[in-house]
Amino acid sequence: MHIAADSVITAAGPLRDAWVTVRGSTIVWVGKAGAPAAPAGDVVELGHGVLLPGLVNAHCHLELTHLAGRVDATGGFVPWVERLVDARPRGTGAEVDAGIARGIEEAIASGTVALADVSNSLRSIRPLASSSLRAVVLYELLGWDPAAAARVLADAELRVGEAGGRRPAPHVEVRLAAHAPHSVSPELMRAIVEAGGSLAIHLAESREETAFLAGGSGEWSAFLGRRGLGHVAFAGAARSPVAYLDSLGALRRGTLCAHCVQADAADCRLLASRGASVVLCPRSNRTLGVGKAPVEELLAAGVTCALGTDSLASSPSLDLLQEAAALHRDWPQVPAERIVRMATFDGARALGLDGIGAIAVGQAAALAFAPGPATLRDPHQFLVSGEAAAGPVAVAQ
Secondary structure, three states, X not given: OEEEEEEEEEOOEEEEEEEEEEEOOEXXXXXXXXXOOOOOOOEEEOOOEEEEEOEEEEEEOHHHHHHOXXXXXXXXXXXXXXXXXXXXXXXXXXXXXXXXXXXXXXHHHOOEEEEEEEEOOOOOHHHHHOOOOEEEEEEEEOEOOHHHHHHHHHHXXXXXXXXXXXXXXXXXXXXXXXXXXXXXXXXXXXXXXXXXXXOEEEEOOOHHHHHHHHHOOOHHHHHHHHOOOOOOOOOOOOOOHHHHHHHOOOOOOOOEEEEOOOOOHHHHHXXXXXXXXXXXXXXXXXXXXXXXXXXXXXXXXXXXXXXXXXXXXXXXXXXXXXXXXXXXHHOOOOOHHHHHHHOOHHHHHHHOOOOOOOOOOOOEOOEEEEEOOOOOOOHHHHHOOOOOOOEEOOOOO
């Protein structure tokens, strides 16, 4: 069948009045509507708007969905973390599971076809396996006490096995992840890396993280003390978070770094040289008051940048086009086409997911459609305007 729309964002650029021809679940032809070379097939007319690759949310926390609107974000990053840590145990298993289900529904309804879900419980595996989403479940480990490193990793491997292993479903993959360089001991960080797979981590997210890793003091040190970890000596590494992570051997090709708000020009070059990717979460950063990532410097250095919504404990929705619009408002000089690419192809590339993120022959027909005005001239600009709302495109099997 042919899927027709006024504007189609293809791998080669936008096309007006175009068809995307699908057989089974694979794109077999892309071109102008009615072209002589087009294969035979019925036409599904989507009408005015933009047909685009399905969106890829490269950083979210589905198991925090039930905390939407419940965690006060005033007062700075560390107070928010403390409130979040206190709020999580209050949710029942049923509430967490219902939130995960709502989060999956919201993601699909807003045109998302793949996501990376940061999980501390692995509760999202089963509902993701039952969904249409391609998913990377990042099993996030924490442990600042080096004496507990071996136990934390062994327990994680056991729980992954009990949940179905590293590939519990054909479209779901489980990877070990570290929470952050200021909440994971060097011993545990190295153990996670040695356990294989690509590391994913929150990195350079706040000034408090930067101060702690540089000098071993400040608000984060006090927080660790309140959590019973004051006995763990850490004098500071006299390095930026990015450089500190690199010193542990954890910054490498495939490392997925969320936020990177506190990255400078040297950090951007280091991220690029190691082949790491950065997931930008501008709405969450704004909510928590941690600042803006150096997007232009990251792109100029050659870093692959993707988009993520973060959790509903710090972001208003799981709608990735709204994340793209927020990035456009913060960085209007970054081309709209590049931002759309972050939300699609570059997100898939950052997660190592093949076959999605682009409208091209041989790619999966994982598509989204954003209705728009008949007078639409620049589809990329429309998609980052804040006015666009995408939904999934049903493909007959």
